[in-house]
Structures are given as C-alpha cells and as structure tokens.
Amino acid sequence: MNILNVVKVFMWRACHNALATKSNLQHPKITEDPLCPVCGIKVETTWHVLWSCPVAKDIWSRCNRKTQKSSVNQEEFMLIWEELLQHLNIEDMELMAVVARQIWFCRKAFVHGNKINSTINVVGSAEESLEAYQEVNSRKNEVAKRRNSQDLRWEAPKNDFVKVNWDAAVDLNRNKGRGDQKRWNGRGSGDFVIVKSLHY
Numbered sequence: 323m324n325i326l327n328v329v330k331v332f333m334w335r336a337c338h339n340a341l342a343t344k345s346n347l348q349h350p351k352i353t354e355d356p357l358c359p360v361c362g363i364k365v366e367t368t369w370h371v372l373w374s375c376p377v378a379k380d381i382w383s384r385c386n387r388k389t390q391k392s393s394v395n396q397e398e399f400m401l402i403w404e405e406l407l408q409h410l411n412i413e414d415m416e417l418m419a420v421v422a423r424q425i426w427f428c429r430k431a432f433v434h435g436n437k438i439n440s441t442i443n444v445v446g447s448a449e450e451s452l453e454a455y456q457e458v459n460s461r462k463n464e465v466a467k468r469r470n471s472q473d474l475r476w477e478a479p480k481n482d483f484v485k486v487n488w489d490a491a492v493d494l495n496r497n498k499g500r501g502d503q504k505r506w507n508g509r510g511s512g513d514f515v516i517v518k519s520l521h522y
C-alpha cells in the first residue's frame with residue numbers, strides 16, 4: 323500500500339487488536355469503565371471505535387460511495403478489513419486506512435477534552451494528506467529511477483589496457499588547458515595530473 327509507515331503500523335495494530343482501547347486495557351484492571359467515552363453505550367473495542375461507534379459511522383458515511391455500500395457485518399476489525407479487501411480497490415483501501423487512523427486520533431482528542439470537529443473535515447484532511455504523501459512518494463521514485471538509469475558502473479579494464487578518466491578546463495587567455503586525473507584503475511595504481519598546451 324502506498325501509505326505512510328505510521329498508517330501501516332496503525333492498521334497492523336488495529337487488525338491485531340493491539341490498540342489501547344478500554345476493552346484491551348480492562349484485563350490488567352487498568353480501567354474499570356469499559357464503555358466508549360464518545361457514545362457511552364457500547365464497550366470500547368477496536369471494532370466499536372473504528373467501525374460501529376456513531377462518530378465512526380458518520381465519518382465512514384462521508385468517505386466514498388463504495389465504502390457506504392459495503393455492508394460488512396463482522397465484529398472483529400480484522401475480519402472487516404479482510405472483507406473490504408475483497409470488494410474495494412487498493413486506492414479505496416489506502417484512503418480507508420488513513421481515515422481509520424484519523425478516527426482514532428479524533429477520539430483521543432475528544433477524550434482529552436477537545437470537541438470532535440466536523441466529520442467532513444476528517445475525511446477531507448485524510449484525502450489531502452494521502453494525496454500529498456503519494457505525490458511526494460512518486461517524485462522520489464522518479465528521481466530514484468533516473469539515478470539508477472544514470473548509474474554507470476565502473477568496470478576494470480582488460481589486460482594490457484589502461485582506463486583513464488579525466489576532466490579538463492581551458493584558460494582561453496593563456497591558451498592552456500589543464501586536465502585533472504580523476505581516477506586511475508588498472509594494473510598498479512597512482513594519481514597524476516595531465517597538463518597539456520592547446521594551440522588555436
């Protein structure tokens with residue numbers, strides 16, 4: 323998937339039920355209240371947080387038509403993700419991954435006393451950040467491709483041949499050229515400077 327590594331890590335944690343939801347924190351008795359702090363109705367599981375909580379539902383409903391039409395009835399986030407993978411294309415899944423992470427941060431902000439901003443903004447900012455990342459990524463790939471195609475590798479000369487690479491600069495006023503030996507590789511080794519007079 324062409325998404326940030328932090329989003330991949332988030333999705334891996336979501337699918338493996340490794341997010342710090344109340345349900346997951348309940349086992350070591352870290353929290354006594356297992357209910358979702360946003361709706362206060364259901365136990366805060368990964369599935370509820372990212373899929374069935376009214377806030378999550380509202381955000382998904384604004385995401386795109388295909389997501390709206392996906393009637394997934396699983397109660398494990400990994401099963402939901404697997405089912406969606408069968409129906410949606412990779413671009414839709416990439417956006418869904420970014421939106422899922424945005425939902426998580428949206429809730430965290432709410433828990434820390436901030437209001438949940440417009441759910442329209444959540445989807446919009448997810449789309450913008452995904453687009454920006456993919457654009458930068460494709461530029462990087464282009465540059466890397468160009469570099470690779472220009473990467474002329476040095477090869478050792480055959481026996482009885484000497485390879486000389488050199489650059490030269492010409493002083494037009496003094497009619498003299500100066501060449502600097504850049505690399506010497508053959509049998510034996512050494513550095514030297516070539517100085518040659520040019521006559522026009």
Ligand SMILES: [Zn+2]
Pocket residue numbers: 358359360361362363364370374375376
């Ligand atoms: Zn809820």
